[in-house]
Amino acid sequence: MFQAVASALAGVALGLSLAAPPGPMNAIIAEESVLRGWGSGFRAGLGAMSADACFFVLALLGVVTVVRDVPVVRSVLFGVGGLLMLYFAYGTAADASAAFGGDAAVDGGTATGADSKGFRKAFVLALTNPYQILWWLTAGVGLLDPGTFALDALGGLTISTGSPVIVVGFFGGIALWITGFPAALVTVGRRVDAFAPAVAYLSAVVLALAGLSFLSKAGGMLA
Template identity: 85%
Template sequence: MFDVVVSALAGVALGLSLAAPPGPMNAIIAEESVLRGWGSGFRAGLGAMSADACFFVLALLGVVTVVRDVPVVQRALFGFGGLLMLYFAYGTATDANEAFGGDAGNGADDSTASGEGIETATDGPPEGEDSKGFRKAFVLALTNPYQILWWLTAGVGLLDPGTFALDWLGGLTVSTGSPVIVVGFFAGIALWISGFPAALVTVGRRVDAFAPVVAYLSAVVLALAGLSFLSKATGFLA
């Protein structure tokens, strides 16, 4: 029984190792959360999680290894992924400017006179507003070489049937390739994509300057990731 629990927790840890590190996926989740609320951030996370479900199936079929074995596929993914990230970075910056920058140049007089400027600048679009976060995260995750490389490394350990002992836990064993660890893996991702947006929304409600900073920072992260990917694509070509 304890071995089953340990295997499930190992799966959760693997899921968090993929979902939690800073990067373009979390930039989109952060943007959606601070601009449109928890629901939009969670849906963006579901987009990335759906891509992982696709990679899971492709890894089972052995298709993901094509990225490792065929350099031209790597070049195409880095190039297309980089362009997509730059496009989404522009959209993120535009959305953030519309939500938080409209009153930036009006000064205190306009906001005081109307009584609406400060509220509009800090609140952003209302919860539930139509969002493309799911599609953005899904498409970007499918073209994210680093996400695919994760499936070629840690993902292999997740899927490969076997066991390994945790001597420091009294010899308890983790069963890889089992349904328990796979369920734990996706539970770890679900934990992150629900908790991360909730934390951002909670802090954003208490600190007025937090949401604009996160929104613009998300655009910067996407832009830097896009430039990095394009640089790697041209490096492959060279």
């Protein structure tokens, strides 16, 4: 019983280690949340989570390792991912200007009647996000590889990797983040008028910087 609980909590921690760090995925979730509300932010999170489910299946089949073994594939992924991030950065800045510049109806700090494409954006971007794929080649390997390891600091409590319990915990950790993160943003945005515009424009900056960084890496790989 304790081993199952420990394995589930380890899975939650792994899920949060992928979903919580600042980056392009959370920039899209933040943009959707502050512009269109919790539902749109959650759907964007589901897009990224769906991509992780695809990576999970590909990792089980051994397909993801092609990225590690074929440098050209890595450079193409960085290039395509970089271009997509720049494209989405432009769209995010335009949406923020429309929502907070008076060109769209705004209700409680979020644009109403706006067409949310957060799920598709996050899904496509996650599929071409090299860092997300690299996570699956590192921490993801430990998640899927059957075995056990002991936590000496907790009296030698054993955690089972490659088990259904840790996999469920992993996706539970992601679900926890994509539920709570948009809710926190929307709550703060309703209380602080300047918060939502700042988050929207910051999301555009994060996407633009990530896009430029990825393009630079792609150029370095091809040089």
